[in-house]
Amino acid sequence: MSTPPFPKPIPFAEPWEYELRFPRDPRGPGIARRTLRAVLAAHGLLELAGRAELLTSELATNSIRHTEHAAAVTLRWLHPVLRVSVWDAGPGGVPAPSSSPPPPDREGGRGLLILDVLADRWGDCPAGDGFAGPGGPVGKTVWFELLWGGPPHPSDLVPAA
Numbered sequence: 001m002s003t004p005p006f007p008k009p010i011p012f013a014e015p016w017e018y019e020l021r022f023p024r025d026p027r028g029p030g031i032a033r034r035t036l037r038a039v040l041a042a043h044g045l046l047e048l049a050g051r052a053e054l055l056t057s058e059l060a061t062n063s064i065r066h067t068e069h070a071a072a073v074t075l076r077w078l079h080p081v082l083r084v085s086v087w088d089a090g091p092g093g094v095p096a097p098s099s100s101p102p103p104p105d106r107e108g109g110r111g112l113l114i115l116d117v118l119a120d121r122w123g124d125c126p127a128g129d130g131f132a133g134p135g136g137p138v139g140k141t142v143w144f145e146l147l148w149g150g151p152p153h154p155s156d157l158v159p160a161a
Helices: 028-042 046-066 111-118
Strands: 016-022 071-078 081-088 121-126 140-147
Touching: 016 028, 028 046, 028 071, 046 071, 046 081, 046 111, 046 140
Parallel strands: none
Antiparallel strands: 016 071, 071 081, 081 140, 121 140
């Protein structure tokens, strides 16, 4: 009996989606970050990895720190936009980021500022307002989008004289 051949890889501009669920465990954000990098590398989108990893780590850490439940990270590619959503079963939405950073001696409070600066777009959806996450309409999803700028122009690859 012969095995069927692997399917052809998804073309670059075709949509795809991956999802990773993880328990309320301090290792979860790191696992999500490494998984995200592997997916982006496999799809030729490593140039988005730095920002995506930092923002995903921030949101996933908030999920396990501020709720008592599991969380999930969804990566969705709709050429030329990467949307990363982090869902948890915690209540409510996300407060608007402060217009000024917290005092230097304060440990937290910079996550939404980082999100606001590094993401091309971001938002949140409480249960019942769009994608609510795995398992049904409970909790909230915080998402961000990164716009892929396209391949570098050949002149950008030549070192300046």
